[in-house]
């Protein structure tokens with residue numbers, strides 16, 4: 001983990017309520033896809049945890065949804081604005097667990113960390129199928145970006161306005177993969193655990209006090225004892241979390 | 244060169260800045276961020292006789308100037324703390340530490356104090372009386388002067404180390420509680436623990452934390468903590484560790500003027516892992532700007 005002052009390069013709306021923020025600064029503390037950053041916002045006591053969506057040389061991309069006052073404040077920030085960010089938090093996904101082909105499953109704003117993951121899977125010479133779940137067509141973002149990495153993308157929408165009608169699990173029948181990775185809302189993760197064969201990893205969210213392991217605000221029960229979502233997670237093995 | 248050192252029950256601290264229990268784990272994880280030997284001491288995670296998972300999540304709610312936590316004393320148990328966590332800390336920290344202990348019965352407090360006292364690393368035992376007394380209908384030990392007296396006595400009997408009793412602010416008159424500590428044989432008093440508080444989520448119309456309520460801490464509690472330290476300083480002659488809402492070197496000076504011999508910093512560490520380091524580094528220049536050459540000389544200076 002590193003505390004960095006990063007400068008906004010751009011902060012643009014992707015679709016209704018979802019924004020992509022690019023920041024400039026030292027990103028060397030990021031060591032795996034699935035890690036997150038914790039952003040201090042003026043006027044707010046707690047930092048806001050957001051997943052690393054992509055990294056480049058001295059560059060970080062975040063994709064976030066406006067759900068409350070903190071993310072609303074973020075959406076109004078302009079190019080050149082400096083933010084105090086804890087960079088490189090959490091364990092992240094392990095790319096090496098996939099031998100040949102990975103299934104990547106994301107729901108809504110669970111997708112951002114899966115973008116860097118997919119990039120890293122391709123870099124490691126694996127094949128990747130991606131299932132993206134949304135409520136409706138107008139919410140879709142990043143489908144083309146995943147495709148341009150080379151991923152085979154399937155979209156599901158709850159109302160059927162695009163792709164397969166239903167949930168991500170409705171697109172999983174017949175899928176062929178040797179390892180899976182998932183991130184999204186809790187009901188989706190539970191359904192994914194039930195409907196996937198073989199092993200995989202899921203990423204959890206929890207309300208956080210610190211984001212770096214000090215307060216025990218984010219502890220969950222797992223088959224391997226109590227774990228902190230922020231430090232021992234946010235990525236856990238399938239079957240590890242006691243729901 | 245200004246002097247930042249203070250003395251707490253015969254233990255010399257290089258400076259009065261101590262991370263507060265529950266916000267710094269068992270210390271060693273912060274060694275990733277900076278050399279923690281710059282700290283005056285460390286108050287370790289509150290430990291109980293048995294290991295505890297604590298409360299279900301959500302355990303944290305944001306507040307305008309701080310946060311509410313309902314961690315529920317998650318800890319590995321005092322035996323595991325001493326056997327497994329202390330060796331990890333010993334590798335990166337060379338000064339005496341403060342072991343914060345808690346219990347749900349008087350016997351549990353005594354057990355934890357005795358166990359922690361076996362370690363040479365422990366300089367001070369800090370007794371957190373803010374938890375419910377299972378034999379007393381669930382009311383917190385810290386809200387009843389008789390129970391405070393009883394717990395203090397029990398801990399005093401099993402250890403030769405200095406005993407600080409950490410008081411809860413959720414009482415009608417903190418001075419009565421402080422007198423009970425003194426009568427029970429405490430060597431010092433730490434105050435304050437968190438204030439009882441709640442947030443409600445407007446979307447779900449339910450309390451944010453799963454346990455409904457929790458303890459409020461952070462910048463917003465500073466004036467409350469300061470006043471309690473001020474009042475207790477006038478009530479008993481015991482040294483005081485002042486805690487609650489400290490976020491800057493100026494706050495440290497203010498808390499010492501109110502009567503604290505040393506200070507603890509909690510929530511500030513969670514928002515900025517370098518908070519204690521920054522405060523320690525700022526201390527000399529802040530002292531100079533207020534013409535303080537020896538910090539130990541300003542203790543209680545506001546009275």
Ligand SMILES: Cc1cc2nc3c(=O)[nH]c(=O)nc-3n(C[C@H](O)[C@H](O)[C@H](O)COP(=O)(O)OP(=O)(O)OC[C@H]3O[C@@H](n4cnc5c(N)ncnc54)[C@H](O)[C@@H]3O)c2cc1C
Nearest residue numbers: 049050051063064065068069070071109112205206207305
């Ligand atoms: C590891 C991790 C990675 C995340 N990655 C992303 C991401 O890439 N994109 C994205 O859009 N969102 C992500 N989130 C969720 C994001 O942190 C919340 O949406 C955000 O904190 C809400 O802040 P707010 O002020 O707008 O909402 P408010 O509801 O006003 O926030 C109040 C408090 O609750 C906390 N909070 C609210 N919702 C959540 C939540 N779902 N998870 C954790 N804390 C919450 C806030 O941090 C704040 O402390 C992630 C969460 C975690 C834990």
Ligand SMILES: Cc1cc2nc3c(=O)[nH]c(=O)nc-3n(C[C@H](O)[C@H](O)[C@H](O)COP(=O)(O)O)c2cc1C
Nearest residue numbers: 263264265289312371435436460461487488509510
């Ligand atoms: C997440 C968290 C955990 C805490 N755990 C303990 C504990 O185990 N024992 C204890 O005596 N106090 C505990 N406290 C209280 C702090 O040590 C401190 O007294 C309080 O937070 C006020 O100081 P602050 O405003 O600087 O945080 C905890 C506080 C927080 C925020």
Ligand code: FES
Nearest residue numbers: 210211215216230
């Ligand atoms: S949020 Fe503090 S330990 Fe995880």
